[in-house]
Amino acid sequence: MQSFVKIEHFSCGYPGHFVLDDVSFGIQKGDFVGIIGPNGSGKTTLFKGISAELSALTGVVTLEGKNIHKMSLRQRAQNLAIVTQTIEAGAMTVEEYVLMGRMPYRKQFQFFENENDFAIAEKYMKLTGVDRLRNKYMNALSGGEQQLAGIARALAQEPQLLLLDEPTSHLDITHQVQILNLIRRLSHDLKLTILMIIHDLNLAGEYCDQLIMMQKGGVRKTGVPMDVLNYQDIEAVYDTVVITRTNPVSGKPVVFLISEDVMSTKKLS
Numbered sequence: 001m002q003s004f005v006k007i008e009h010f011s012c013g014y015p016g017h018f019v020l021d022d023v024s025f026g027i028q029k030g031d032f033v034g035i036i037g038p039n040g041s042g043k044t045t046l047f048k049g050i051s052a053e054l055s056a057l058t059g060v061v062t063l064e065g066k067n068i069h070k071m072s073l074r075q076r077a078q079n080l081a082i083v084t085q086t087i088e089a090g091a092m093t094v095e096e097y098v099l100m101g102r103m104p105y106r107k108q109f110q111f112f113e114n115e116n117d118f119a120i121a122e123k124y125m126k127l128t129g130v131d132r133l134r135n136k137y138m139n140a141l142s143g144g145e146q147q148l149a150g151i152a153r154a155l156a157q158e159p160q161l162l163l164l165d166e167p168t169s170h171l172d173i174t175h176q177v178q179i180l181n182l183i184r185r186l187s188h189d190l191k192l193t194i195l196m197i198i199h200d201l202n203l204a205g206e207y208c209d210q211l212i213m214m215q216k217g218g219v220r221k222t223g224v225p226m227d228v229l230n231y232q233d234i235e236a237v238y239d240t241v242v243i244t245r246t247n248p249v250s251g252k253p254v255v256f257l258i259s260e261d262v263m264s265t266k267k268l269s
């Protein structure tokens with residue numbers, strides 16, 4: 001089957017610092033894919049490469065066969081949306097912020113949003129549950145509310161591919177589960193293709209259809225969570241002893257950490 005998003009022999013980095021080296025993988029339409037890997041392994045750099053914020057040193061990134069790096073800014077924004085960890089929207093209401101997602105669709109000399117833009121913003125504010133916050137200022141929202149507003153703005157862009165950089169960091173378990181359930185619904189019900197950076201291996205295993213495990217600027221392993229989250233690969237990549245089991249209800253992999261004290265008494269090392 002042809003991949004909807006294809007990354008082929010892709011390398012990119014920063015001046016004087018080469019980070020991603022010959023990365024290749026494909027994603028099917030409507031898949032919810034988690035990117036895992038230790039600090040500094042290149043996850044954010046991969047996002048910058050996919051979104052063309054960083055130029056390709058080698059290889060290509062295509063979406064439905066079209067090279068993302070060759071798209072105009074406007075075309076790119078109609079195809080791809082990013083939600084970053086920190087949202088700096090300051091003194092702007094939630095509704096104004098979500099409406100910004102419609103900018104890539106403005107026609108020449110169209111200075112204001114039209115009825116269709118308001119209807120689309122309304123639809124996604126309702127879907128994410130931030131419609132009740134529409135008149136609140138973005139800088140007066142909690143972290144979880146800001147993330148939901150960020151997702152609503154990204155959805156208002158009506159992209160084909162959504163990139164989420166750790167949408168659940170800083171959130172309590174109620175909000176983690178709320179956001180991940182929403183993201184799963186978006187991929188499965190709306191057939192939106194989603195790539196999400198996530199540090200929590202248990203959440204990644206429970207919610208994602210596929211995982212990409214990064215190590216030192218390359219891809220170590222890709223596949224369904226049960227194949228990727230095994231103790232051998234995790235220990236090799238994170239240099240940490242873990243135990244893996246299966247969640248008795250969901251059948252998904254679960255990763256346990258062991259403290260130094262316990263490890264020395266149980267003689268696991």
Ligand SMILES: Nc1ncnc2c1ncn2[C@@H]1O[C@H](COP(=O)(O)OP(=O)(O)OP(=O)(O)O)[C@@H](O)[C@H]1O
Pocket residue numbers: 014015017019037038039040041042043044045046
């Ligand atoms: N703007 C930059 N200029 C130079 N080097 C950078 C820049 N941003 C990141 N790097 C380097 O690139 C490498 C990969 O960083 P990246 O942010 O992609 O990792 P990451 O996997 O997202 O890490 P984390 O989990 O800590 O967010 C690191 O060695 C980092 O120091």
